[in-house]
Amino acid sequence: MIKPLGVSERKIMTKLFWNVIKLAPVLVAATFIASNSAFAVEANETSVAKLAESNNIGQVTSVSQFSDVQPTDWAFQALQSLVERYGCIAGYPGGTFRGNRAMTRYEFAAGVNACLDRVNELIATATADLVRKDDLAALQRLQEEFADELATLRGRVDELDARTATLEAKQFSTTTKLKGEAIFVASDLFGGENNKVGENTNAIFSNRVRLTLESSFSGTDKLQLRLNSGDIASNAASSGTNMTRLGFDGNTSNAVSIDKANYSFNLSDKLAVKVDATGAELNDNVTNFNPDFQSSGTGAISRYGRFSPIYRSGSGGAGVTATFNPKGKISLTGAYLSNDNSNPGVDRGVFNGDNAVFGQLEIKPSDKLRVGLTYARTYTDSVGGFDSFASGTGSAKANNPFGTTVPATSNNYGVQASFNLTDKATLGGWYGFANAERVNGTANADINYWAATLGIKDFGREGNTLGLIFGQPPKLSGGSANVTKDADTSYHLEALYKMQLNDRIQVTPALLVIFNPEHNNNNDTIYVGTVRTTFSF
Structure with a gap:
């Protein structure tokens, strides 16, 4: 069963996702994956494609296409940047983003994959100045600001792994x-x-x-x-x-x-x-x-x-x-x-x-x-x-x-x-x-x-x-x-x-x-x- 991220965890990850994705893909891959290993999943291209197909998610080119996203929303600028600058955010049928819905780790993996692909395209065509000093400073501030939350999430995963190992070791039989x-x-x-x-x-x-x-x-x-x-x-x-x-x-x-x-x-x-x-x-x-x-x-x-x-x-x-x-x-x-x-x-x-x-x-x-x-x-x-x-x-x-x-x-x-x-x-x-x-x-x-x-x-x-x-x-x-x-x-x-x-x-x-x-x-x-x-x- 896929464990969903809660609303509060989603808000944290959206903000972190927006700031980190503005960096060069090498920096993104090295820093983002290392800092968020609790959210890493083994999802290949087939599973991501099946997930997108089952939810009928479509790519958008403007944040205004989302009927349930308003300029007053706290994450509006983050979405605007990800949609209009990188073009790596998808929506649901009916033109909705469903920002308050808990998302699964498969959905998160699909979003990361899409944005990394887009950044690689930008690097290959050299059409954007992706690495700036203010981006590096923003990344450092984010690491410091969310250090406790990330540590807590990693701790929860480690605790579950330990409990699972204990159950497997002490169970009477698998059958x-x-x-x-x-x-x-x-x-x-x-x-x-x-x-x-x-x-x-x-x-x-x-x-x-x-x-x-x-x-x-x-x-x-x-x-x-x-x-x-x-x-x-x-x-x-x-x-x-x-x-x-x-x-x-x-x-x-x-x-x-x-x-x-x-x-x-x-x-x-x-x-x-x-x-x-x-x-x-x-x-x-x-x-x-x-x-x-x-x-x-x-x-x-x-x-x-x-x-x-x-x-x-x-x-x-x-x-x-x-x-x-x-x-x-x-x-x-x-x-x-x-x-x-x-x-x-x-x-x-x-x-x-x-x-x-x-x-x-x-x-x-x-x-x-x-x-x-x-x-x-x-x-x-x-x-x-x-x-x-x-x-x-x-x-x-x-x-x-x-x-x-x-x-x-x-x-x-x-x-x-x-x-x-x-x-x-x-x-x-x-x-x-x-x-x-x-x-x-x-x-x-x-x-x-x-x-x-x-x-x-x-x-x-x-x-x-x-x-x-x-x-x-x-x-x-x-x-x-x-x-x-x-x-x-x-x-x-x-x-x-x-x-x-x-x-x-x-x-x-x-x-x-x-x-x-x-x-x-x-x-x-x-x-x-x-x-x-x-x-x-």
Whole structure:
């Protein structure tokens, strides 16, 4: 980027330029360049010609041709001499000089070059008496008068050179950035009197730390490697339901591991590709239509409140994601993820083990509205526990509708949307439906869920965000006769307030309320109070 000279610097240089140019070219070259090395630039004839052409600057023969230069202007005599005596001043279209506009060093170099060429012509033709004693005296006075200013300008350039050299010497890498995030969490469960949740749980204080290395080799690609450790246990075991899980839980006993390794690049302006070697997550690879709450470190407190469960299909393994026309009003994404990619055993590997085939059509009718139509087909050879069709959210029946560990498939459908009500308020939401079926065809199950979100930025203070999330977690709502449905309906209510203390520290108090846990009206309401502090660096 070309650094412009300020108005005051321009005035100094105009006066200095006028007086110095009256001397012989040899004296000009020796004295002017030596005294003003801070303004020297490496501009060849081609760059100067391109600059003149791009600005449509034209040569003038009389100072009166400038409509914005008056005889009362302080630099009028200097301009008059340079124009009428040497003929080396150019103007802008419309007959203007723009004397108060800051000029770039390229423009200054072009002006010096033009005047030196003109003086050389005068010398060659011997048509002017260029060297006089009063000129030498004027030059000496100018050197003395502007000694401090020139020294200051040279000092500024030297300081910038020194700082640049320091940055180059201390930078981590020319292509790699180190990013970090640390979460401190204080949380407790209350309520659930019928199963004594409040009596059987204790307040916790836990943490999660992530360090990410992001490298680029071409400027448009990115290699991501992430280190992760933490000791945030799931609330599911204590509360008896996945509905109380936090959005950032994960207990590695603070052991460090590489939980993400991926490489993204553009095959063309219309096709973006991301290859995951481990830790693949669709919510990272595609738009999930919940921008205020999607992040585990700075988004919703709950697991269900971050985004639709359909984006958790196939999470944790390897795969490839491709998006066509990612910046257009209509884009299409396709992905294939595998959780058994590194296991060469029977019914394992990239194509024979657990996997997910994913597709999404994103439509952006306007700058305010985004809509997504999503489909995912999943296969698992071991349905069971809390982490299957509902991806660790919703009821136990929604996660394992068949009540045993069996191979099964699932067709998942989702509709998501995000709408900017104002510059500060965003309304979002999703609806999802899944049909799961045992591979042997003896049973099938229907699962549905929905949610609505509201985020209000700069609420109470600039940088803070108020968030509200309400919905129904995944529920086993129907299926074959040998599948037991959830009897009632649970509701998820979450309120949070993200307080941005500065650019690097965010504190988020939040309250999560689960009505009729496990879709059972006989279960008492459970409350999860949480304060999350996030440090980003």
